[in-house]
Amino acid sequence: MSRLDPLLAFLAAVAAIGSLLLPIGFNAQLPVVSWTNVAHLAYCAVVVGAVGVCRMRIPAWLSGIAALGGAVLVLSWLDQFDAAGDGFWLLLTSMWFMAWAFAQRLSTDPGAARKGVIGMLVPLAFGATILVAWEAGVRGGNVPLVIMPAPSVIWARIVANTAMLWADFQQTFLKAVLAGYILGNLAGLLIAIAVDRSPFLKRGLLPIGNFVSALPLVGIAPIMVMWFGFDWPSKAAVVVLMTFFPMLVNAVAGLNTSGAMERDLMRSYASGYWSTLFKLRLPAAAPFIFNALKINSTLALIGAIVAEFFGTPIVGMGFRISTAVGRMDIDLVWAEIAVSAVAGSVFYGVVALTERAVTFWHPSIRAGKT
Amino acid sequence: MRSGFGNSVVPVLTMVAALIVIWYGAAIWLNSPVILDRLSREGITPDFFGLVLRTWSYNRPIMPAPHQVAIDLYNSTLTLAPSNKRSLIYHAWITLSATLLGFVMGTVLGVALAIFIVHNRAADRSLMPWIIASQTVPILAVAPVIVVLFFNLLTGQNLIAQALRLNAEGAQLVSKGVISMYLSFFPVVVGMVKGLRSPELIQIDLMRTYSASSFQTLRLLRLPAAVPFLFASMKVGVAASLVGAIVAELPTGAQSGIGAKLLIGSYNGQTIQIWSALILASILAGILVAIVGLVERASVRVMGARP
Structure with a gap:
């Protein structure tokens, strides 16, 4: 249990709320809002609810699921606008903090650290988070292909x-x-x-x-x-x-x-x-x-x-x-x-x-x- | 340490002499077919000594003799002004500046990462495997590409480029430095994590009884304990950074630097130039490692170690 846990959870919740309020992206200059999206609402509800119910000490399984859901949500948003707005970056940040809270919880838990599969889970989660952030950053920020292609493009x-x-x-x-x-x-x-x-x-x-x-x-x-x-x-x-x-x-x-x-x-x-x-x-x-x-x-x-x-x-x-x-x-x-x-x-x-x-x-x- | 060095002076010198003899022999062996071929076209059959002397003084040899390389090295360093573009000193400086920039960035990044890893278990468990995996990626092999990418990034239309406002030369330098950084941060992270964890539990407990904050423990106990580890890692890191800077100069449009010199030499078949660039790079590597060693000795003395 470390002092970082509650801070990460709190930041994740704040960023999630922010992603609801700010435009998630722009389609031909028109803002796209996220409060009509059920999945997005569900994600925010889960994060804020978890922070409230668990008094900021979210168990690992819950933060893991929330981070995974956040990652899927981030990737699903990518197709729906031309340029990302501040809401999108806040959503990405929220998901990042959730994943961090997950890793933090797993690695400070003495029982979990010893088991083989769970020990592997932390670095794997980190790698996956990096991939999602890369994909979202490159496609959401419209980074030119010459500088850096998205993982999905490379895979294709x-x-x-x-x-x-x-x-x-x-x-x-x-x-x-x-x-x-x-x-x-x-x-x-x-x-x-x-x-x-x-x-x-x-x-x-x-x-x-x-x-x-x-x-x-x-x-x-x-x-x-x-x-x-x-x-x-x-x-x-x-x-x-x-x-x-x-x-x-x-x-x-x-x-x-x-x-x-x-x-x-x-x-x-x-x-x-x-x-x-x-x-x-x-x-x-x-x-x-x-x-x-x-x-x-x-x-x-x-x-x-x-x-x-x-x-x-x-x-x-x-x-x-x-x-x-x-x-x-x-x-x-x-x-x-x-x-x-x-x-x-x-x-x-x-x-x-x-x-x-x-x-x-x-x-x-x-x-x-x- | 010193006595061990004294013991090995004679064997090392013998070995070096043997290597030079082998080198001369290889020059005869590798160059003689070309020489014989040329002479037979001119209708001359040389005696053995004539052949040997010709293999050692041929101006486009397959394997240049050591003295040819030494003469070329002398001519291209000491007889030309350092600002002359034909001077090897000029090229060496270009490479060296990228090396040093990358080395400093890599060391700072390495130390920062190590401190973060030592203080945060989540970072330890999620970063460390990837840091190790990062070194199994042959990034050096794709270094020229990374250089181009960073060059585009630093000179293109984006926030980073506008914030830094580098000219083309600066962007080239920084993008080469990134490769050196990538290669040199790894030994520093690994060494520093080991070093920062090297204080024994009893010492850390003592700090706790003094009610020292974790920052004070870091500054007063962990960092001093990690200094020997840091220098050992920095020796590896500085050599790696030089390799990184040279390879980063290879195929992608760099006009100056030791790597570019190697490439130009290989396109023009100038073997002597390639060899003298290589020897100069080796001398640079030796000097850099020696400088780190000297700084280590000085700092260890300042910190009060008895030899």
Whole structure:
């Protein structure tokens, strides 16, 4: 229970009343009023009623339903006027405060926070609220397409151009990113294992690796395009270079984590270098290796797309983005951004899930399951 | 810390020397086919040394030799006036200004978000997953687009543009800075949230027994405790901002800046220029990280830490 709860509820109610009184929008300069709309009246009644009955401490289920209803109402209003009026923005604000009150209530409630599904509900609700606000803001405020298209427009573009987006995805992700990611990480890991045997090499390479990890390595892209040609191998080469150093640095650090006690135990079992490596040191290094894999999952996608700016065959996400920007075809650009965002998040998610499965023994994972 | 650094000077220098040797070797290996091809057309069969020397001094090499890059870097920085458009210093300054603007915006945003997240559980639970997800989006890859969008936003007919009244150059700068901000706010948020939560319960309880307000707790306990975390994050953030500024300059009409230099070099096949721009970018990254490190040391000393 926090002090913010009543304030949010109060503001939501005030904004709801305001949205009734002020014109919701304009059709050819004529104001559109909302007090003839049953759904709008119902929303205001629910919000004001809830604030009154619950003395501003609205239970989560009620504020959740109110926020959801408000979102539907906001979206349904969009088709009914040319330009939004102050009432519309107040309605959006009211819905935003309701959603916030919902999140506030859920996350300060100690019982709810622990349950998995409800724990997911808060960030999901936040994401949905952002989407609704984006849609309403862009369409209600008549923001030009060049600056920012509405989510629904982007979605329509994705649906209309699935085949093209899929071809781009194949070229960039399935060929360049995956090939480069696997090669780069494998090379980094193998070199780390090789370097690990020599303290001299380790001391020499680690600072360099750390330094190179901070460098703008993407800049190597034009050179790689010159060396390996326009097709995907040049992009894979950029990805290899970008993923190599984070993996090297992390794997070397990880191989050193196993303690002296554990190594002594292995020695007392008469275990040789290789069996110590596979049975003790690599598993102990797994959290570090996965850390690098996670960092690299984003880097790989970035490297491949940026490399495509320097020359591609006529397919690929980077190619599509740079040509679509040139033609001011902004909704296509956003469709590609959406695809790359989903691809990046899913890629990251897959690596993170694999990590949970492989390093189930690590305290940071065990702590997650109570 | 210092003794560890001293221990690694010799190995690092050895490694750097080895890399330079490998670089020279790669220059021979990669350039020799082109050179041989050209010489055979002229009907000359060179001896080995002649070939090696030619691969190291070819003016449009596939792989330039280190000294060629060093000479080009010297010529394009120290021999030209910084205001000259051919000077790399000029381009570096353009990129650096966007980097610094973005870095400052990102750090401020990051610290503000972290303070908000630490004080509001709803913000923690709803923002934090999205902040992490925001970094799995390859925004850097679409940075040039975002730059164009912001440029349109800042120069178009709308409230924001009218409020800020930027000229084209300023709008370009700010829109590049936005990318740097996006990349640098993340490490700062994550580090600061950790840092602001780093005081132990017993210390926070002590503040409560003094009846300190949450603002006083923030100012007197949480912020000082978070300083080391802040600097660690800022080192990551400043490097990320430089990368962001360079990529933001890539395909979309930027005429100056290190990124534009890379692009122009790649269109004209000027490999030496690409390499010297890359080396300069690396030097810049090193300097920026070192400056943050120096500020860290100074501030830690002011705050009374013993080395």
